[in-house]
Amino acid sequence: MKENAGLGAVNVKDIKTQFKTIVECVKKHGKLIKNPLLEPAEEELPIDLEKREDDEKFRKRECFNIEIPENTEKPYVSLGKPLHREKKHIFRFFLDGSLKTYYLGEYIIPAFSFPFMAGEIAAACLFRSDNGSLSLPLHGFKRRICLLFPNKSLLPDSLQMELEETTKKLESYSGLKVETQYTEEAESKDWRSSLRAKGISEMHETEVQLARSVREHSTEGWLVIDGAIRKKMFLDLENVIGLAKSFSRLPVFHIEKRIMLDIVKLLARLGEGERTMIFKQGIAEGDPESSVKKVLGFWYLRLRAGEWLENPLQGVVKVEMKIEKDLADSQTIEVVNEVSKALLAERTVSPYPTPRWPAHIYPIYVAENYIKSNFLSQYYFRGLLA
Amino acid sequence: MKNKPQEKGEIIGKTTATEKFPNTVEEFYFWVEPGKIINPFDFVSVEHIRDTTTIGLVSSMKLITDAKSQLADYVSSEFGKVESVPQTPRIETTVAKAKVMSNISEELPIEVLMPVSANKIVRFARADDVRAGLGLLAVEEEKRIPIGVIEMSNGTQVLVFVDSEYLVGPQGAHLNISGITGLATKTSYLMFLIQTIYQRMKDHVAMIIFNVKQDDLLHLDEEPTDITADDEEMYKIVGIDKEVFPVNDPQKGAKGLKYFLPRGFRGQPNSAYISPSGHYVYAYALSDVHNRLDLLFHGVPDPYLTMRGIIDFIMERYGQLRFRNDVTDPLTGQVIRRKGSQVITWEDLRLFGDYPSEVVRYLRTAWRFRGLLRQFTTSDLFVNQRSQTEAYLGEEIKKIKAGEIYVIDIAKITDEREQAFIIGDVMRSLDEMYGERESTEIPSKVIILIDELNRYAPRAGRFEEISPVTEQIREIARTGRSRGTILFTAEQFKSSVDRQIIENSAMQVVGRTGSSELTSDVYRFLDPEIRDIATRLERGEQIISHPTFRKAIKIRFPKPYYKRIG
Numbered sequence: 018m019k020e021n022a023g024l025g026a027v028n029v030k031d032i033k034t035q036f037k038t039i040v041e042c043v044k045k046h047g048k049l050i051k052n053p054l055l056e057p058a059e060e061e062l063p064i065d066l067e068k069r070e071d072d073e074k075f076r077k078r079e080c081f082n083i084e085i086p087e088n089t090e091k092p093y094v095s096l097g098k099p100l101h102r103e104k105k106h107i108f109r110f111f112l113d114g115s116l117k118t119y120y121l122g123e124y125i126i127p128a129f130s131f132p133f134m135a136g137e138i139a140a141a142c143l144f145r146s147d148n149g150s151l152s153l154p155l156h157g158f159k160r161r162i163c164l165l166f167p168n169k170s171l172l173p174d175s176l177q178m179e180l181e182e183t184t185k186k187l188e189s190y191s192g193l194k195v196e197t198q199y200t201e202e203a204e205s206k207d208w209r210s211s212l213r214a215k216g217i218s219e220m221h222e223t224e225v226q227l228a229r230s231v232r233e234h235s236t237e238g239w240l241v242i243d244g245a246i247r248k249k250m251f252l253d254l255e256n257v258i259g260l261a262k263s264f265s266r267l268p269v270f271h272i273e274k275r276i277m278l279d280i281v282k283l284l285a286r287l288g289e290g291e292r293t294m295i296f297k298q299g300i301a302e303g304d305p306e307s308s309v310k311k312v313l314g315f316w317y318l319r320l321r322a323g324e325w326l327e328n329p330l331q332g333v334v335k336v337e338m339k340i341e342k343d344l345a346d347s348q349t350i351e352v353v354n355e356v357s358k359a360l361l362a363e364r365t366v367s368p369y370p371t372p373r374w375p376a377h378i379y380p381i382y383v384a385e386n387y388i389k390s391n392f393l394s395q396y397y398f399r400g401l402l403a
Numbered sequence: 404m405k406n407k408p409q410e411k412g413e414i415i416g417k418t419t420a421t422e423k424f425p426n427t428v429e430e431f432y433f434w435v436e437p438g439k440i441i442n443p444f445d446f447v448s449v450e451h452i453r454d455t456t457t458i459g460l461v462s463s464m465k466l467i468t469d470a471k472s473q474l475a476d477y478v479s480s481e482f483g484k485v486e487s488v489p490q491t492p493r494i495e496t497t498v499a500k501a502k503v504m505s506n507i508s509e510e511l512p513i514e515v516l517m518p519v520s521a522n523k524i525v526r527f528a529r530a531d532d533v534r535a536g537l538g539l540l541a542v543e544e545e546k547r548i549p550i551g552v553i554e555m556s557n558g559t560q561v562l563v564f565v566d567s568e569y570l571v572g573p574q575g576a577h578l579n580i581s582g583i584t585g586l587a588t589k590t591s592y593l594m595f596l597i598q599t600i601y602q603r604m605k606d607h608v609a610m611i612i613f614n615v616k617q618d619d620l621l622h623l624d625e626e627p628t629d630i631t632a633d634d635e636e637m638y639k640i641v642g643i644d645k646e647v648f649p650v651n652d653p654q655k656g657a658k659g660l661k662y663f664l665p666r667g668f669r670g671q672p673n674s675a676y677i678s679p680s681g682h683y684v685y686a687y688a689l690s691d692v693h694n695r696l697d698l699l700f701h702g703v704p705d706p707y708l709t710m711r712g713i714i715d716f717i718m719e720r721y722g723q724l725r726f727r728n729d730v731t732d733p734l735t736g737q738v739i740r741r742k743g744s745q746v747i748t749w750e751d752l753r754l755f756g757d758y759p760s761e762v763v764r765y766l767r768t769a770w771r772f773r774g775l776l777r778q779f780t781t782s783d784l785f786v787n788q789r790s791q792t793e794a795y796l797g798e799e800i801k802k803i804k805a806g807e808i809y810v811i812d813i814a815k816i817t818d819e820r821e822q823a824f825i826i827g828d829v830m831r832s833l834d835e836m837y838g839e840r841e842s843t844e845i846p847s848k849v850i851i852l853i854d855e856l857n858r859y860a861p862r863a864g865r866f867e868e869i870s871p872v873t874e875q876i877r878e879i880a881r882t883g884r885s886r887g888t889i890l891f892t893a894e895q896f897k898s899s900v901d902r903q904i905i906e907n908s909a910m911q912v913v914g915r916t917g918s919s920e921l922t923s924d925v926y927r928f929l930d931p932e933i934r935d936i937a938t939r940l941e942r943g944e945q946i947i948s949h950p951t952f953r954k955a956i957k958i959r960f961p962k963p964y965y966k967r968i969g
Contacts, residue, residue, distance in 0.1 A: 102490055149492045362490045366479035370471055379479075379491045386469070 066217070067244055071265035071335075074245070074306070078269045079299035083314060084345045084353075085273075092272050092294045093287055096318075096354060099361035102149060107359040109238025110231060111151075111380035114140035114224040115388045118165070118216045119398040120209065126173055131208045134165045135398055136216035139388045140227040142240070143380055151383055155234060158391070159227045163196045163219060165212040168203040225250040228257070239356070243381045246337045249309045258356060259337035262376035266330070270296060285329035289322035292336075292357045295345050314340030314349075318357050320364055321375040332375035336360065411448075412526035413557055415439045418449055419498065420521040428503065431459060431519040435497040442556045443936050444957035446528035446536060447501055449519050455508040457519050458528055458536025459501030460954050463932035468495040501525075502930070502954045504536040533561045537952055542566045549599050549641040550910075550947065551958030562640050563958055565910070565949055571600065571608070571848050575909030575950050576884035579856075581897045582914025582940075589893040589914060590619060592945055593852055594963040596891065600850065601808070602644055605658075609846040610808040611800070611833075613826060615854045617814055618676035618968055623648040624660050625966035637961035647965050648808055650680040658806030665816055665825075666793055667783050673815045676968075683794045685811075686786045687828075689749045691795040693721035698827035699779050701870035702820070709768045710775075716762045717752070727757040748787035749780050784821060796825065797832035801839060805846035823859045827872035830879055837886055848887040851879070856892040857899040873901050880907035898923035911948040913955075915940040929955055 086092040100107065118136040138161040144154040169177055180197055187194050198215055205211040225248045228240060232254050239256040246252065246259035270278045272294070287293060295316045300307045314337070321332035336356065340349055360378070368374050368382035416435040420426040431449070435441060443461050451457045470476050470493060481487045506515045533553060534540055547564040548571075554560055569575040578596070580589050597610060614620040624647050638645060649659030666686035667673025674682075692699075696714045705711055717724070724746035729738045739754070746755050753776055756769045763769045789795065796811065803809060811829065813822045833849065853859065853876070860873040869877075879888050880903060892908070894900050898920060905911075905925055913929065914937075920926075921934045928948050929937065933955055937946055940957075948955040 101488060103488070145491060149489065151491060151494070365481060365487050365489045366470075366491060366493050367475065369475045369478040379493075383469075383491075383494060 065263050067261060067263040068265060070217075070247070071245055071261065071263070072267055074247075075265045075267040075298070077299050077301040077304065078267050080268045080270050080296040081274070081299060082270070082272050082294040083297050083340065083343060084295040084350060086294050089273050089276055091286070092270075092276075092278075092283070093291045094294070094354065094357075095288070095291050096358050096361060097290070098358070099290075099364070100355060100358035101362045102145070102147075102359075105355075105359070106145075106147065107239050107355065108241050108363070108380070109145055109235075110142050110154075110240040111145070111243075111378075111384050112140065112142040112224060112228055112231070112240060113243040113381050113384040113388060114138065114220045114227075115385065115392075116216050116220040117392055117395070117398075118213050119395065121398070121401065126176070129167075129171055131167050131171075132212060134209070134212045134216075135401065136163045136165055136213075136219070137161070137393055137398070138163065138216065138220045138223050139391060140220070140223045141384045141387045141391075142227050142231045143384045143387065144235075145380060151380055153387065154231060156230045157227075158387075159223055159230075160193060160391070161196060161219065161223055162193060163198045163216065165215050166197060166199045167205070167208060167212070168201065169199050170203050221247050224248075228254055239359075241378070241381065243384070245335065246309070246313060252309065252312055252339045257339070260360070260378065260381070261335040261337070262373050264330075264335040268296075268298070281329055284317055284319070284333050287317060287319045287329075287333065289319050289332075290361055292316050292318040292353075295340065295350070295353055297340070297343070312339055312341045314338055314345065314353075316353065316357075318360055320361065320378075326375060331373075334360065334376045410529070412529050412532070413439075414524055414526050415441055415447065416499070416525045418519055418521050418523045418525060420518070426518040426521065428516050428518055430462075430500055430502050431457070432498055432500055433525040435464070435499055437496075440556050441499060441527075443932070444553075445555045445557075446504070446533045446553070446561075447499075448526050448528040448532045448536075449523050451506055451515060451519055451523075452517065453508070453515065454510065455506050455515050456532065457506045458504045458532055459519075460504050460536075460956065461499050462502050462930055462954070463935075464497055464499045466495055466497050468493045500932070504953050505538060507532070507535045527555060527557045527559065530559055530561045533559075534563075537563065537956070539564060548596075548603065549643075550596065550949075551945065551960040552637055552640050553956060554959055560640060562642075563947075563956065565951060567600075567604070569949065569951055570910060571604075571850065571889045572884045572887055577880055577890045577904075577908040578892070578910040578912065579897065579900075579905055579908035580891075580893045580912035580914065580945070581895060581900075582916055582945075584895055588942060588945065590616070590854055591943075591962060592912060592914075592960055593854070593891050593893055594620070594623075594965070595960045597850065597852060598648070598963045598965075599641065599643055601648065602646070604848065605806050607805055607846065608848040608850060609803045609805055610850050610852070611803070611829060612808065612810045612852040613854065614810055614812045614814050615822070615858075618674070619814070620810055621662060621674065621676045621678055621812060622966035622968060623808070623810065624650045624678065624680050627962065627964055627966050629967060630962060630964070634961040637959070638964075641961065643961070643964065645964050651807060658804065660808045660810060661799075663794070663796060663799070663809060663811045665784050665812060666786065667815075670783075670790060670793065672812075673783065674812045675815060683799070684792060685796045685799075686784055686789050686793040687795065688786055688789045689721075689752055690747060691789070691797060692828060694718045695797075695824075695828050695831060697871045698824045698831070698875070699820070700775065701823060701827070701872050703775060709763070709765075710772060712762050713758060713769070713772045716758060721746070724755060725757075726755065730754050749776075749785050750787055753777050753780075779820060782816070782818065782821060784816065797828055797835075800829055800832040801836040803836075803846065803849065804844075807846075819858050823870070823872040826853060826859050827875045830872075830875040833888055834875075834878065846887070848889060850889045850891055852891045852893075854893045856894040856904070857896065860901040860904055862899055862901055869901075873904075877901060877903050877907075880904045896920050896923075897925040909950050911955075913937050913940075913946045913948075914944070 116136055116138050118134055120132055120134055122133045124131055124133040140159050142157045143151045145151055184197055198219055200211050200215045242259045245261045251257055266280050268280055270283055293316050295314045297314055298310045300310050315335055317333050317335055319333050326332050363378040366379050368377045368379055416433045418431055418433045424432055441461055445461045447459045449457045477483055546567045548567045549562055549564045551563055552560050553563055582589050612620055649657055651659045651661045662678050662682040663685050664672035664674040664682050666684050672684050696718055700714055703710055726740050726742055726744050729742050730740035732739050746752055753773055758769055813825050816822050860876045863869050880890055897905055916937050918938050943959050946955050946957050
């Protein structure tokens with residue numbers, strides 16, 4: 018019995034001791050912030066698309082401050098009291114887009130086969146009136162239904178022609194038209210993901226169209242877009258910010274070209290009600306998004322802090338705004354501060370306990386729900402091929 | 404619905420159906436347009452399939468927000484900062500639940516029993532919609548008995564009536580009303596109905612009203628002094644004439660009120676008020692009620708039925724009972740009853756002890772009976788001989804005619820046993836009337852109003868014996884519908900009254916009632932939300948459940964037109 022005692026059994030006490038020893042060692046050389054909550058294993062976590070998109074954007078990781086800090090050791094700005102709408106109502110419009118793609122089957126052609134997918138895209142832009150109530154303005158909602166195909170070059174000529182003709186015929190419909198969309202890429206290891214990516218791209222396109230249409234009717238106040246600004250067309254609009262509650266961990270920040278901080282290091286010391294310096298991303302040669310990155314300034318703002326946060330990045334939003342100058346002037350800084358203060362006021366009311374609620378603002382949450390409640394039923398899509 | 408006007412009611416919201424709260428055949432939900440005010444018991448209309456319209460009754464409302472828990476609101480206030488002002492107030496809406504009253508249609512011959520769809524416009528129902536929803540439009544004009552006015556939040560007033568066949572027979576009969584004391588609505592509502600019925604059916608109906616509180620119902624022929632403009636308005640809607648009850652005057656051939664007051668000291672009426680319009684004094688001699696002694700002895704513990712044996716013996720042999728020996732006064736030794744003399748009066752019976760051994764095995768049983776009899780008949784109401792001016796109620800009841808209203812005062816009779824005896828005697832006399840009189844002479848409807856029913860027909864415990872008075876009232880509740888004897892009863896708590904009488908009442912009325920009382924299963928005919936509302940009803944408001952209505956409704960009514968005291 019004595020010899021077999023260790024077989025298959027785990028001495029948990031022993032493991033704990035070993036673990037503790039290593040942790041103590043680690044703590045000597047840095048700060049370890051514990052996650053107070055029990056999270057599922059990484060494999061079980063849902064994919065964060067917003068973060069994934071931001072990762073794409075930060076292939077070139079270097080970012081540079083365009084605002085001169087008073088203290089390079091502490092590249093933060095304390096904002097003071099939140100700016101409530103009763104004092105100055107800055108944010109009037111809140112825009113969000115959403116996509117639902119459905120895998121409806123497989124499509125087989127002589128030389129090729131690919132998943133047959135359909136997507137419903139919707140975007141809503143809500144207006145906030147003086148008393149704080151939200152409503153849907155005229156032209157404040159847009160819906161599209163798309164069939165998603167791989168690049169045209171992969172399809173037989175006859176199919177291409179027929180699809181084009183059919184699409185033209187559909188244009189005579191007065192209501193919602195079913196569109197056909199094709200991926201840019203002609204190769205993919207996973208067509209299902211690629212088709213979905215096309216859907217996402219179209220969703221952003223829809224957001225831009227909606228933002229334009231709403232701003233054409235009213236230029237009152239500022240427009241807040243959920244997520245990062247990905248399209249150049251957004252930058253053509255005045256008084257727009259992109260608000261991302263989830264962002265890449267890749268960027269590295271060069272403060273005054275002397276101090277280099279990774280994002281966790283930068284945000285771990287960011288206090289509640291503070292923002293970071295304003296940054297711009299370095300542009301790699303041949304970057305197709307260089308025109309956007311050139312005029313896009315961004316900063317991080319901590320809406321919430323507290324021991325209950327799961328990691329230093331929680332409770333922080335990334336704010337993107339068009340800043341053409343390479344060095345922010347006092348006027349720009351003033352606008353950034355005002356926008357940041359107004360964002361702090363958005364903490365009430367909170368969409369708690371939705372996922373990522375510490376960095377979520379309520380009007381965007383309502384816009385999300387508006388879209389969700391307007392999506393067609395999944396059963397409807399499933400039945401399309403029946 | 405033939406002449407359905409094109410104008411529709413005011414829009415107040417839209418229907419909604421969710422996975423958790425679907426619309427059903429019985430109920431549907433709708434959210435209320437911001438700024439609109441509605442209340443429970445408002446009637447609403449929704450367009451339904453095949454051009455039908457569903458009429459609903461608002462039963463409850465709740466305000467919902469998108470906060471997942473109270474904690475979400477706590478967090479939203481900057482983690483408990485009371486002074487924080489929301490930058491964007493939460494989305495909220497009031498969601499109302501409406502009970503389906505009916506689905507009305509101009510064309511379809513059948514009622515559509517399908518749930519209302521989601522996202523349909525909801526409106527305030529128009530007066531015609533309300534009446535159609537309650538199924539009132541099918542009631543023939545001459546059979547309509549107004550029972551009150553529905554008042555909706557948008558100011559619409561709708562007269563509600565019921566088919567007389569469902570209130571005073573033969574389809575349905577009897578009414579029971581309950582509610583806490585102090586709001587003076589139970590008696591007022593019963594008298595409002597009595598007045599309405601009397602004014603509409605005078606030639607066919609007779610009334611027997613028991614006055615149980617002071618001189619409450621002894622001024623029915625006197626002009627009221629407390630009628631308000633609101634009452635006047637409602638008289639017009641309800642269609643009541645501002646006329647007090649007429650007094651009976653045989654010389655003028657006028658039929659109407661007859662006040663019966665109990666005999667008191669030296670033959671004077673034992674009443675809080677003596678009407679100048681005239682009255683009758685009633686009293687009981689043994690010869691009148693020898694066959695109703697069981698009513699007098701109700702509630703006396705009698706596990707071996709020895710008392711019952713004596714009572715049955717007297718009831719059977721009255722007129723043949725004679726003293727077998729002389730009876731002497733124990734104090735003076737004087738003979739007070741001769742051998743062979745007949746037992747005729749109460750005093751005779753108190754002295755009589757010559758019961759056969761098969762009736763009374765032990766002498767002490769006869770002594771107990773005599774003791775109780777003395778105790779029960781000491782009041783001035785029980786006389787050895789009635790004078791010519793004193794009436795026996797039983798005889799009068801048997802002579803009642805259509806158009807007559809008997810008000811029987813029992814308010815100042817302090818002994819509840821005597822009160823119950825009077826009521827029981829009236830009930831039994833009514834029963835006997837149907838066997839004794841020609842059916843053509845009998846009023847086609849006799850309505851009996853009994854207030855404080857719990858005193859005379861209390862709910863008996865599981866092993867308790869039912870009293871003969873309760874049995875008598877029960878009998879009328881059971882069989883009165885077909886022959887036209889209708890009970891209008893009232894009490895504070897339905898739970899304290901004999902269940903059969905309540906269950907046999909077609910129309911149930913509930914005034915303001917305490918929440919603990921409403922947990923009793925006798926109120927199960929009311930939906931839980933309606934029960935909650937019953938705890939805060941105001942003066943003049945009643946909740947009515949009637950077999951022809953799918954759900955209980957709330958009504959208001961004017962004060963009945965006669966003088967009230969206090």
